[in-house]
Amino acid sequence: MTSFTCFWGNYKSQCTFVVMYKNPITSITVAEALRKMEHYCAYQERCHKDVEDKLRTMKLIPEAKEKIIIHLLDQNFLNEERFAKAFARGKFNIKKWGKQRIVRELKFRNISPYNVKTALKEIPEKDYLETFHKLAEKKYNTLTEQDKNKKRKKLVDYLLYRGWETHLVYEKVNEFF
Incomplete structure (x- = not known):
């Protein structure tokens, strides 16, 4: 708790502020992060970029991030071709996007040109x-x-x-x- 002298117009008073942090700093083990990432990938198809962004928010060391990504690839939780196909089907069927918008969004997610072509064949x-x-x-x-x-x-x-x-x-x- 911190105290300051506040001035409101002609009034002088003692103000007290409580500083709250939005995200308190917590540590997470590699095993917990791995379990969370498995759940994250099982819930919905994810691309490498989504997984890397999520891992970045967990503030893990680079070696742990690499280990988790390798595990997700080995256990087939993470598959870019499968993601690209599901993404293209979903955006076309549900949001009625055209091929150009789908391609642009897949490129934004760093999906390879081969997987983009494969995904468009789903339509x-x-x-x-x-x-x-x-x-x-x-x-x-x-x-x-x-x-x-x-x-x-x-x-x-x-x-x-x-x-x-x-x-x-x-x-x-x-x-x-």
Whole structure:
């Protein structure tokens, strides 16, 4: 507990502050960290970058981090190809992302080009185009903009942000307008 003299306008008084730390410094054993990381990877597919970031928050020595990552790879808790496939399927099916957005996010997570290509093969071309057309029509029908150019711009921006290919977006927009 720390005391300070505080001035509030013309008033002088004695103030007391209690300093609370958000994350108290605690130590963790390698075995505990290993158990936590196994649970972390078993709960959801993770990439190497996610695991390294989590280990960094545990403040372990580099040798312990390396030992844990090797164990996770050996025991198949950590598999980048499996992660990339699950990521691509999930983002396409649930969030309706296009291939460009999926590729950008996988590259951000330092996934190898081979695994990125493998992941994109998880998305059937027929489903991909069908989803694109449904998404574009749904968004077009929800836009209330009266000005044709503003409505067109909003639709294009929405589809490009979601990672759909430029040629698909402009073909579809030209269909509507």
